[in-house]
Amino acid sequence: MKRELSKAAAMRSTYAITSVLLFLVAPVFGQIPDTFSNLKVLPADISKQELVSTMRSFAMGLGVRCEFCHVGEPGQPLSSFDFASDEKSAKQTARTMMEMVQQINSGYLSKISGHSASLQVSCVTCHRKQSKPSMLENIIAVTAEEVSTEAAIQKYRDLREKYYGGFSYDFSDGVLNDAAQILLETKNYEGAIALLKLNLEFYPENVASYYFLGEAYATDGNKELAIQNFERVLSLQPNNRRAKNRIEALKQ
Known part of the structure; x- marks a missing residue:
């Protein structure tokens, strides 16, 4: 039946x-x-x-x-x-x-x-209603690399304004983190940090964004801001062992 x-x-x-x-x-x-x-x-x-x-x-x-x-x-x-x-x-x-x-x-x-x-x-x-389908994280990362960080941020805002709620692009909380990771691999720390902050604008309690911010600042030589972001991770996830280890290492 x-x-x-x-x-x-x-x-x-x-x-x-x-x-x-x-x-x-x-x-x-x-x-x-x-x-x-x-x-x-x-x-x-x-x-x-x-x-x-x-x-x-x-x-x-x-x-x-x-x-x-x-x-x-x-x-x-x-x-x-x-x-x-x-x-x-x-x-x-x-x-x-x-x-x-x-x-x-x-x-x-x-x-x-x-x-x-x-x-x-x-x-x-x-x-998904795109003539040339591409993942949002790639679009943002490529725009940051080939144009500018500001252009990438504006691109994300424009696409979100136009397509949010549809299925052409993924606007979930991990996408900008992925785009930032791409920039970190090319040592574009400024761009990666900007994208992670943008993600926190929309998802203010995203643990991964704070963790990656900590890594970005640490790699770029700013221990103080790195520790601040790892501590923010612990405020949201008190048992996050990775963040604890990073803080201990940075304080040595």
Whole structure:
């Protein structure tokens, strides 16, 4: 009975999603040609309805519009687009990604014990509405290294303002710590310290941030501030042995 209910729920979900997609794509039907050419991954006999729904799912998954892959001008009718053209490299990249997704779903996932056929990867699985998916800690660290610490901090604030609550980026309490660790590895102590302080602005009792601040200050030669931050760790976690050891070592 439970399995039957699950199947029924899944079917209702599928019908609901399909209905929404059909509602969304209906206005563009008149702008799309009735026959298609230069299809190299999608089946040659794909219906107009299925093609438009597929393309829209790609666009929504990457947070882009048709002109990202196809030759055409933003804001212009789709009837003016040259969909058959291979001029844009993004289109070939899309084909490669489509083939990869097909191989994952039809080949690799089926080899996993207990895998359900209803669970499949798609563009949005990795892209999360980003045209070029990247982890937030990498974005922040690279910005700090290639532009400036101030630019990295502003980048984080801007992304948090725009995307917080969604799933494009991870704004949990460990991400800026990870970005700071990347900077510490390149001996960018000033940048690492700034990112750790930024994290404490949003997560004021993050033990890891205080610990890494202690390490950053210690490595940079500021024993006093290092000890202060390790002591802050102990105020939050009195039994933190690592912080105790670091304080003892710094006081010798």
